[in-house]
Amino acid sequence: MGLKVLFVDQTGQLGGGELSLLDLIRGTGHTAEVVLFTDGPFRKLLEEIPVRVHLLSAGGAGEVRREAAMGALLSAIPSFLQLRNKLAHIARDFDVIYANSQKAFIVSALAKQSRQPLLWHLRDMLSAEHFSKLLRKVAVFTGNHAADLIVANSEATLESLVASGGRRDKATVIYNGISPAPFDSISDEQVLEIRKKLGWEGRFVAGAFGRLSPWKGQHILLDAITSIPTLHVAIVGDALFGEKDYAESLRIQAQQHGIEDRVHFLGFRRDIPELMRAVDVVAHTATAPEPFGRVIVEGMLAKRPVIATRAGGALEIVRDKENGLLVSPGDSAALATALMQLQNHSELRVRLATNGRLSAEREFSIQGMIHGIDQAIHQLGASQ
Numbered sequence: 095m096g097l098k099v100l101f102v103d104q105t106g107q108l109g110g111g112e113l114s115l116l117d118l119i120r121g122t123g124h125t126a127e128v129v130l131f132t133d134g135p136f137r138k139l140l141e142e143i144p145v146r147v148h149l150l151s152a153g154g155a156g157e158v159r160r161e162a163a164m165g166a167l168l169s170a171i172p173s174f175l176q177l178r179n180k181l182a183h184i185a186r187d188f189d190v191i192y193a194n195s196q197k198a199f200i201v202s203a204l205a206k207q208s209r210q211p212l213l214w215h216l217r218d219m220l221s222a223e224h225f226s227k228l229l230r231k232v233a234v235f236t237g238n239h240a241a242d243l244i245v246a247n248s249e250a251t252l253e254s255l256v257a258s259g260g261r262r263d264k265a266t267v268i269y270n271g272i273s274p275a276p277f278d279s280i281s282d283e284q285v286l287e288i289r290k291k292l293g294w295e296g297r298f299v300a301g302a303f304g305r306l307s308p309w310k311g312q313h314i315l316l317d318a319i320t321s322i323p324t325l326h327v328a329i330v331g332d333a334l335f336g337e338k339d340y341a342e343s344l345r346i347q348a349q350q351h352g353i354e355d356r357v358h359f360l361g362f363r364r365d366i367p368e369l370m371r372a373v374d375v376v377a378h379t380a381t382a383p384e385p386f387g388r389v390i391v392e393g394m395l396a397k398r399p400v401i402a403t404r405a406g407g408a409l410e411i412v413r414d415k416e417n418g419l420l421v422s423p424g425d426s427a428a429l430a431t432a433l434m435q436l437q438n439h440s441e442l443r444v445r446l447a448t449n450g451r452l453s454a455e456r457e458f459s460i461q462g463m464i465h466g467i468d469q470a471i472h473q474l475g476a477s478q
Contacts, residue, residue: 106134
């Protein structure tokens with residue numbers, strides 16, 4: 095018998111964690127409702143399932159950034175308490191609370207009833223590159239004392255939790271699962287039409303997919319192609335969470351290097367499967383360890399060779415020279431070498447793409463993810 099589960103997320107924007115949650119809710123055997131602290135396209139996709147969405151205003155709590163120090167956190171306490179009260183009123187009738195982000199988890203921990211099970215889906219690396227020391231301490235303390243179960247999206251994410259003082263006995267790893275269906279539904283004729291529409295006919299195009307952020311490393315990719323005059327880049331995504339200055343800096347970088355005619359800024363797009371099928375290679379260029387690396391798996395499902403940085407969750411997806419290529423984070427020269435290898439050797443592209451597709455289907459199935467999380471929720475509900 096299914097349980098009533100309240101899924102809580104801090105944002106209405108579409109990131110990897112939100113796309114994963116969307117897939118989970120579509121396939122779960124439990125009754126779901128969702129709380130969001132900000133509005134955005136995520137809400138509309140949830141309502142199309144359909145699932146009921148409660149939109150709560152985060153107020154000042156929504157302004158607390160990953161690098162926040164004590165002053166910012168203290169000034170946001172009244173907003174956190176107001177948000178806690180609103181969430182507690184909604185959550186009281188649910189069997190399990192499922193927090194899909196760190197901020198959502200902190201508020202959920204404050205809002206839950208004394209014996210109400212709380213699952214924290216940890217989708218971020220708890221490291222200095224991603225969060226301030228203070229926020230890491232708050233998250234780990236709350237996790238150790240309030241979470242009934244912590245689901246990490248990779249072994250790398252789990253180890254970052256433990257290294258920060260988190261309890262290993264409360265945590266388990268369930269990899270994100272991604273459906274191949276959206277990629278398989280696109281014909282070769284459609285791919286050719288997309289490339290023609292975007293002006294990519296006869297060109298070798300590397301695609302970078304995801305939000306525009308310094309640690310995502312799109313600037314490293316632009317550095318790399320300055321030495322490859324025949325290579326084009328598609329930058330797919332937009333800035334979130336106050337990173338508009340970085341997005342503008344990428345355009346300035348392209349102009350300063352004289353490569354603006356080879357860099358295609360496509361902005362936020364919904365047609366990711368189509369665009370991944372249309373590029374020749376998918377480049378993952380994070381300068382800091384990635385918690386998981388959804389884009390890497392998506393690139394594999396699109397049957398495209400993938401280049402990823404040798405750190406974090408990417409190491410659990412890519413086996414170098416077997417199902418993809420690995421380069422050191424921040425090394426634009428190594429990235430350029432890998433890109434040229436793929437551009438010049440079609441048989442290497444085919445071999446990596448074929449092996450990548452097989453490993454992605456086998457190791458990161460959406461059915462496996464849904465089954466694992468549904469079982470975890472069921473066990474929490476049974477422990478009440």
